[in-house]
Amino acid sequence: MINKCVQAFPRSEYMRRLAAVKEEMARRDLRTLVVTDDSNVAYLLGYTAQSGYVPQGVIVSADRGEPTFLLRRQDAPAAIHQSFLDRDQVVGYPEALVGNPDENGFDAIIDLLHDLGAAEAGLGLELADLPAPDVDKFRRRLPAARIEDFTGAVTWLRIVKSDLEIAVMREAAAITDAAIRRAGEVLRPGLRESDAAAEIVAQLIRGVDGIPGTGTANSFFLCASPRTGTSHIPWTEDVLQPGAQVNLELSGMRHGYVAPIMRTFSLGTPNDRLRKVHEAELAGLEAALDAVEPGRTCGEVAEAFYRTAEAQGVTKESRCGYAVGINWTEPTASLKVGDPTILQPNMTFHLMLGNWMEEDFGYVISETFRVTESGADVLTRSPRDLLKLC
Amino acid sequence: MINKCVQAFPRSEYMRRLAAVKEEMARRDLRTLVVTDDSNVAYLLGYTAQSGYVPQGVIVSADRGEPTFLLRRQDAPAAIHQSFLDRDQVVGYPEALVGNPDENGFDAIIDLLHDLGAAEAGLGLELADLPAPDVDKFRRRLPAARIEDFTGAVTWLRIVKSDLEIAVMREAAAITDAAIRRAGEVLRPGLRESDAAAEIVAQLIRGVDGIPGTGTANSFFLCASPRTGTSHIPWTEDVLQPGAQVNLELSGMRHGYVAPIMRTFSLGTPNDRLRKVHEAELAGLEAALDAVEPGRTCGEVAEAFYRTAEAQGVTKESRCGYAVGINWTEPTASLKVGDPTILQPNMTFHLMLGNWMEEDFGYVISETFRVTESGADVLTRSPRDLLKLC
Numbered sequence: 001m002i003n004k005c006v007q008a009f010p011r012s013e014y015m016r017r018l019a020a021v022k023e024e025m026a027r028r029d030l031r032t033l034v035v036t037d038d039s040n041v042a043y044l045l046g047y048t049a050q051s052g053y054v055p056q057g058v059i060v061s062a063d064r065g066e067p068t069f070l071l072r073r074q075d076a077p078a079a080i081h082q083s084f085l086d087r088d089q090v091v092g093y094p095e096a097l098v099g100n101p102d103e104n105g106f107d108a109i110i111d112l113l114h115d116l117g118a119a120e121a122g123l124g125l126e127l128a129d130l131p132a133p134d135v136d137k138f139r140r141r142l143p144a145a146r147i148e149d150f151t152g153a154v155t156w157l158r159i160v161k162s163d164l165e166i167a168v169m170r171e172a173a174a175i176t177d178a179a180i181r182r183a184g185e186v187l188r189p190g191l192r193e194s195d196a197a198a199e200i201v202a203q204l205i206r207g208v209d210g211i212p213g214t215g216t217a218n219s220f221f222l223c224a225s226p227r228t229g230t231s232h233i234p235w236t237e238d239v240l241q242p243g244a245q246v247n248l249e250l251s252g253m254r255h256g257y258v259a260p261i262m263r264t265f266s267l268g269t270p271n272d273r274l275r276k277v278h279e280a281e282l283a284g285l286e287a288a289l290d291a292v293e294p295g296r297t298c299g300e301v302a303e304a305f306y307r308t309a310e311a312q313g314v315t316k317e318s319r320c321g322y323a324v325g326i327n328w329t330e331p332t333a334s335l336k337v338g339d340p341t342i343l344q345p346n347m348t349f350h351l352m353l354g355n356w357m358e359e360d361f362g363y364v365i366s367e368t369f370r371v372t373e374s375g376a377d378v379l380t381r382s383p384r385d386l387l388k389l390c
Numbered sequence: 391m392i393n394k395c396v397q398a399f400p401r402s403e404y405m406r407r408l409a410a411v412k413e414e415m416a417r418r419d420l421r422t423l424v425v426t427d428d429s430n431v432a433y434l435l436g437y438t439a440q441s442g443y444v445p446q447g448v449i450v451s452a453d454r455g456e457p458t459f460l461l462r463r464q465d466a467p468a469a470i471h472q473s474f475l476d477r478d479q480v481v482g483y484p485e486a487l488v489g490n491p492d493e494n495g496f497d498a499i500i501d502l503l504h505d506l507g508a509a510e511a512g513l514g515l516e517l518a519d520l521p522a523p524d525v526d527k528f529r530r531r532l533p534a535a536r537i538e539d540f541t542g543a544v545t546w547l548r549i550v551k552s553d554l555e556i557a558v559m560r561e562a563a564a565i566t567d568a569a570i571r572r573a574g575e576v577l578r579p580g581l582r583e584s585d586a587a588a589e590i591v592a593q594l595i596r597g598v599d600g601i602p603g604t605g606t607a608n609s610f611f612l613c614a615s616p617r618t619g620t621s622h623i624p625w626t627e628d629v630l631q632p633g634a635q636v637n638l639e640l641s642g643m644r645h646g647y648v649a650p651i652m653r654t655f656s657l658g659t660p661n662d663r664l665r666k667v668h669e670a671e672l673a674g675l676e677a678a679l680d681a682v683e684p685g686r687t688c689g690e691v692a693e694a695f696y697r698t699a700e701a702q703g704v705t706k707e708s709r710c711g712y713a714v715g716i717n718w719t720e721p722t723a724s725l726k727v728g729d730p731t732i733l734q735p736n737m738t739f740h741l742m743l744g745n746w747m748e749e750d751f752g753y754v755i756s757e758t759f760r761v762t763e764s765g766a767d768v769l770t771r772s773p774r775d776l777l778k779l780c
Contacts, residue, residue, distance in 0.1 A: 001749055001750060002616065002617065002619055002620070002749045002750045003616065005626065048623075048624065049620070049622040049623040049624070050608070050609065050611075050622045050624075051621075051622045053719070073707070074621050074707075074708055074746050075620070075621060075622055076749075077617075077619040077620045077746065077749045077750070078617075078620035078621065078622055078623045080749065081617060081620060081623065082623060094707070095707045095708045095709065098708070098709065099709055099712065099721070099724040099726065127521070127522045127523055128521040128522065128523050128524075129521065130521070130522055131517070131518040131519065131520070131521075131522070132517045132518065132520055132521070132522045132525040133517055133518050133539075133541075134518075135522040149523075151523075192602065194595055194596060194597065194602030194603065194604075195596055195602070197595050198591075198592040198593075198595035198596040199592065201588075201591060201592065201595060201606070202588040202589065202591065202592040203588075205584055205587050205588035205591060205625075206584060206585055206588040207584065212582065212584030212585070212627050213584065214584075214624060214625075214626070214627065215624040216591070216606065216608075216610070216624075218440070218606075218608055219440065220606070221440075226392065226393065227392065227467075227468075227471060229392055229467040230392070230439070230465070230467045230468040230471060231441075231464055231465060231468065232439040232440045232441045232465055232468055233438075233439040233468045233471065233472060234438065234439070234440075234604060234605040234606075235595075235604075236395065236604070237602050237604065317463070317464070317484070317485045318464055318485045318488070319485065319488065319489055322489060329443070331489070334489040336489065356464050356467065359391055359392045359466075359467045359470065360391060360392045360467070
């Protein structure tokens with residue numbers, strides 16, 4: 001028998017999360033809920049293994065205690081090891097449902113729903129996370145169920161972090177900062193972009209101060225001249241040139257939680273334009289952080305950024321941030337003009353000021369912060385200068 | 391203006407792929423096709439940036455030449471840089487469609503379909519790749535279109551590789567082998583799993599013989615005692631113990647293509663059980679490779695493995711492999727009993743013999759091979775012994 005790993009959170013933390021989910025289920029008169037979004041599964045169970053490329057789901061019943069996690073049998077030991085669940089609540093479905101054009105793991109989930117008596121009551125599904133043919137299957141095989149879309153509901157519960165979650169995000173942030181320091185050590189003209197990426201990613205895994213990264217955030221971007229106008233390409237095979245600009249976006253990861261950052265490096269004296277954009281963005285960043293206060297809206301924070309940066313001649317089309325936590329972006333609140341989300345203590349955001357202004361020119365800076373009782377507490381602590389390396 | 395990068399493939403290769411897609415469209419009487427699956431987008435365009443977490447799609451019209459790639463405006467420069475497309479065929483949709491609960495990038499795609507006159511003809515969508523609410527939107531906003539499910543059709547075209555693709559997969563395989571060598575250098579009792587992972591992942595990025603990895607395969611698994619019964623957890627913070635077993639699964643990546651491998655390391659003299667399983671699996675692996683021949687089926691290859699391993703007392707529940715290429719698993723043919731797919735030259739498979747036999751015991755070995763005119767050509771070249779390190 002496999003043992004449980006040291007859990008990132010106590011059982012009481014998971015029971016608190018579960019209680020909040022059940023409250024929302026009660027509000028919608030749902031007897032059963034199937035959670036399939038990978039980040040929501042991690043939130044409810046502490047399970048971060050990469051098995052979600054085949055069907056799996058957490059089944060929450062209004063009238064039962066712990067949820068049941070139904071996943072591929074091959075991955076059940078990982079779920080017993082990682083999750084807070086009693087081992088009886090981890091159920092593996094057989095391999096015959098994998099790579100099978102006629103039946104898949106959702107059939108096993110639907111069978112379980114029938115066994116649980118969920119077939120004729122309110123049933124929540126995360127419809128936007130499910131492939132259309134699988135939603136059709138749920139409707140076809142559960143014709144008497146009242147299926148309601150639960151998309152985003154668990155995600156919205158995640159937006160206010162517990163102090164325990166903040167502590168984990170601080171660990172991730174320390175790793176983030178260590179990787180930025182490592183970038184400062186290795187980025188030099190003459191180095192291949194891929195060799196730089198190797199060193200920086202290794203730091204993200206190795207961690208800092210005895211605390212390793214516990215996974216790879218799938219997002220790691222190193223966009224160097226002449227590609228600073230791109231945001232999401234991988235590093236290339238090119239050698240960094242004297243005077244090159246390097247835009248970095250990365251995050252450490254602890255137990256699935258991230259604390260991302262962006263920084264711009266200049267391998268030589270930055271030109272006037274880059275310096276001017278940096279100054280405007282930095283002023284905007286500070287203005288946005290100053291605007292953070294419980295009771296204000298996400299939109300007001302965004303306005304502070306745009307107003308300040310624009311006063312210095314810099315516009316930015318994209319939103320200037322989003323809620324952040326497990327697996328990077330939480331698709332809930334955005335730091336963008338008009339977003340009505342009211343800030344509350346322990347909400348966490350990636351204030352993302354990446355600005356891809358022209359096809360061949362962009363600049364990046366960002367911070368991960370949490371909302372405090374009175375303002376913003378920036379979790380990432382790297383220097384905010386335009387990082388010059390010669 | 392951003393320049394194109396050195397393309398992994400010549401334009402003629404992409405036009406060949408496009409012609410095959412159009413042939414399938416003609417067979418189904420489709421005037422238009424929207425390709426959204428990330429791996430299929432990479433196949434058709436050479437685009438590997440990680441922007442597919444927001445809507446994007448390749449629109450192929452039966453009566454036009456190059457397809458149009460519609461994606462978030464912020465990512466358009468990356469598409470111009472990476473893809474073979476003329477820059478006019480890359481169209482960015484505005485940021486207002488991101489993080490917007492009412493409209494998203496699929497609305498921009500539907501608008502374009504109206505402009506293209508595609509609203510009243512056959513339209514292919516990859517339904518299993520689309521969230522259910524977005525499929526509803528396509529149906530609602532294109533009520534006169536005859537929507538057909540194109541899921542898997544492009545993926546099936548990918549199953550036979552061109553010689554150019556095989557050459558790229560050989561580069562990925564060389565990086566894979568370099569990472570296994572690096573694992574042999576660093577894995578020792580007393581080392582933290584995370585520190586081992588950092589070294590091995592760095593090698594995957596750094597590459598070998600001057601050929602770097604061009605991305606991270608998102609799958610990298612290091613499952614050590616007492617967790618060898620798990621298949622998809624990340625490394626942990628534990629220190630490797632004397633006598634520990636380490637199961638590794640990893641791949642180098644070149645231009646999105648992978649060539650995965652699994653190997654089992656023993657940090658001390660392997661016990662009898664492990665040695666016995668290794669011998670049975672190795673015999674099964676060789677039998678499976680011997681069974682590969684154009685005209686035979688995937689099922690026959692699987693039977694050769696199971697028959698041989700079972701004769702030595704080892705059973706395995708999961709399938710013993712799958713088609714492999716861009717971004718790892720191609721969800722088409724499986725090496726499993728009964729799979730009727732007939733082997734053809736230049737099909738490539740991950741012969742995946744990972745065997746998680748008990749909750750706390752598993753063993754892994756695998757190879758990536760291509761089908762030749764007469765047999766199997768193994769692209770990965772690492773030694774197949776039970777790799778003993780003391």
